Amino acid sequence: MYALVDAVSFYASAEKVFDPSIRNKPVVVLTNNDGCICAVCPIARRLGIPKFKPYFQIKYFLEKHGVVVRSSNYELYADLSERMMNVIARYCDNQYIYSIDESFLEFKNYGNLIGDWHKYGHEIRKAIWKETRLPVGVGFGTTPTLAKAANHAAKKLTGFNGVAVIDSNQTSRPILKRMSVTDVWGIGNRLGKKLNLLGINTADQLMQQSAKEMRRQFSVVVERTVNELNGITCLSWDEVRAPKQEIFSTRSFGQRITDHQALMFALVTHGSIVGRKLRQQHSLVKRLMIFASSSPHENQYYKKSIVYEFPVATDSSSQIASAISIVLQDIFQIGVYFYRCGVGAISLESQQYQQPDFFTPSQPSPLIMNCFDKINQRYGQGAVTLASEGRAEKWQMRRSLLSPQYTSRWRDIPKISC
Amino acid sequence: MKVIPIFAEAGISGFESPAAEYKELGLSLDQLLIKHPNATFIGQANGDSMQGVGIFNGDLLIVDRSLTAKNGDIIVANYNGCFVCKLIDKTHALLLSASSKHPPVHIKPEDEFQLEGVVTRSIRLHQKSPEILLCTL
Numbered sequence: 371m372y373a374l375v376d377a378v379s380f381y382a383s384a385e386k387v388f389d390p391s392i393r394n395k396p397v398v399v400l401t402n403n404d405g406c407i408c409a410v411c412p413i414a415r416r417l418g419i420p421k422f423k424p425y426f427q428i429k430y431f432l433e434k435h436g437v438v439v440r441s442s443n444y445e446l447y448a449d450l451s452e453r454m455m456n457v458i459a460r461y462c463d464n465q466y467i468y469s470i471d472e473s474f475l476e477f478k479n480y481g482n483l484i485g486d487w488h489k490y491g492h493e494i495r496k497a498i499w500k501e502t503r504l505p506v507g508v509g510f511g512t513t514p515t516l517a518k519a520a521n522h523a524a525k526k527l528t529g530f531n532g533v534a535v536i537d538s539n540q541t542s543r544p545i546l547k548r549m550s551v552t553d554v555w556g557i558g559n560r561l562g563k564k565l566n567l568l569g570i571n572t573a574d575q576l577m578q579q580s581a582k583e584m585r586r587q588f589s590v591v592v593e594r595t596v597n598e599l600n601g602i603t604c605l606s607w608d609e610v611r612a613p614k615q616e617i618f619s620t621r622s623f624g625q626r627i628t629d630h631q632a633l634m635f636a637l638v639t640h641g642s643i644v645g646r647k648l649r650q651q652h653s654l655v656k657r658l659m660i661f662a663s664s665s666p667h668e669n670q671y672y673k674k675s676i677v678y679e680f681p682v683a684t685d686s687s688s689q690i691a692s693a694i695s696i697v698l699q700d701i702f703q704i705g706v707y708f709y710r711c712g713v714g715a716i717s718l719e720s721q722q723y724q725q726p727d728f729f730t731p732s733q734p735s736p737l738i739m740n741c742f743d744k745i746n747q748r749y750g751q752g753a754v755t756l757a758s759e760g761r762a763e764k765w766q767m768r769r770s771l772l773s774p775q776y777t778s779r780w781r782d783i784p785k786i787s788c
Numbered sequence: 789m790k791v792i793p794i795f796a797e798a799g800i801s802g803f804e805s806p807a808a809e810y811k812e813l814g815l816s817l818d819q820l821l822i823k824h825p826n827a828t829f830i831g832q833a834n835g836d837s838m839q840g841v842g843i844f845n846g847d848l849l850i851v852d853r854s855l856t857a858k859n860g861d862i863i864v865a866n867y868n869g870c871f872v873c874k875l876i877d878k879t880h881a882l883l884l885s886a887s888s889k890h891p892p893v894h895i896k897p898e899d900e901f902q903l904e905g906v907v908t909r910s911i912r913l914h915q916k917s918p919e920i921l922l923c924t925l
Contacts, residue, residue, distance in 0.1 A: 783848075
């Protein structure tokens with residue numbers, strides 16, 4: 371048996387944990403730079419607020435309905451996610467954290483230890499709510515894809531109170547019949563449209579297809595999905611757990627940038643983020659893409675991207691910064707109003723299998739970057755930076771509606787009236 | 789690169805510290821004060837109604853959400869959209885203060901009320917702490 375536990379509109383729910391004054395109010399959370407709505411709490415959903423709508427287009431509507439609007443508070447979400455995952459981990463010896471708010475559990479060799487999956491699901495929900503004040507849905511299924519489907523039912527379909535169990539054909543069909551084919555894990559919108567042309571509109575119809583035929587017409591991924599819907603497990607943790615093949619950090623600026631130094635600061639900051647992510651997953655970068663552009667909505671659109679290849683793959687932020695300063699003279703152009711820039715590690719190597727040779731120039735000590743990361747973890751990102759990241763605020767993320775960092779900064783801890 | 793570190797030894801290298809084998813982990817206040825880290829948060833007391841149980845304005849409160857409040861426990865609740873710290877009287881649905889200046893508060897059906905956790909510890913800072921000074925009460 372597999373389970374998928376995930377939070378109900380996690381970002382919006384996280385905003386309510388330490389702010390009881392908005393518990394019963396509609397809450398939405400905005401993406402980076404306060405651009406779009408990325409999370410809508412169930413109360414706000416009843417007002418018919420769509421996800422991924424640009425904020426400025428809907429601002430008046432939100433004000434009129436007294437909707438609480440917040441910027442993304444990643445520091446808070448990361449802490450609450452960790453707490454939630456730790457509580458979930460108590461319920462199974464094999465947990466796979468799939469994303470910030472989703473966690474798979476695999477119950478292997480449990481025999482009849484758990485008699486009633488419904489009851490177990492409600493126990494998990496209750497514990498997470500009590501200890502973290504986050505609402506979750508729990509879906510059980512005989513394969514990961516069916517667990518995902520059960521989770522969909524638990525949260526989105528009527529008649530399920532946050533828990534759904536698929537343990538046989540009898541329990542799966544009624545749920546799959548009520549799910550559109552694009553609600554199935556791994557079936558995106560584009561694939562969904564093609565399936566619709568074949569008359570496959572519901573998850574149940576997809577389940578009834580011949581797996582081999584689906585492989586012939588589409589891909590091995592769809593074949594596996596059909597098998598999984600039929601209760602044949604095809605996915606394993608290791609496949610989904612593979613480290614990322616590319617790491618990007620990119621963002622548009624709050625204001626346009628026209629000077630060389632400000633663009634340098636912004637690019638190096640992105641480079642520094644890429645470096646940190648590389649070190650986290652124990653990868654090294656061989657090829658780095660560095661790019662900057664003006665806004666595509668303006669006249670004389672300018673875009674330049676350069677790929678820099680390191681003689682020896684690295685994970686050092688300072689080496690990434692040197693690479694950026696080398697290519698910057700080719701990217702920067704006087705008179706261009708830069709709107710967007712970014713850095714991407716496009717060809718990665720594993721740190722574990724590096725084989726330097728005698729002629730390899732010596733690498734900076736990993737101890738320095740290790741210490742750098744530890745200081746920033748302890749005192750908050752940006753506590754120490756490379757000098758070439760500068761202190762410019764212009765390009766930094768706009769988060770004008772940010773809530774306090776209740777659990778990670780002393781000055782932000784919740785106030786309790788006595 | 790995987791390197792297996794092996795310390796080279798050449799002859800007599802002095803005595804090992806006689807205390808080495810008695811070394812244990814140092815004392816940790818977190819371990820003493822926080823029993824359920826995933827369910828615990830730290831808040832700051834604001835007001836003087838709990839002085840009778842030794843909670844003063846500006847003290848730190850350690851709140852454990854995993855515990856079930858017993859009658860008479862010091863608790864934190866969401867009372868009409870505000871975190872409050874009081875003594876709970878479950879039988880009479882009362883929020884009691886630990887001060888004669890503050891009368892008991894009766895929880896009425898129309899009130900918004902949720903138990904948020906049990907205050908297991910409170911911490912007094914007898915000298916100013918720069919981190920906590922940043923809190924604006």
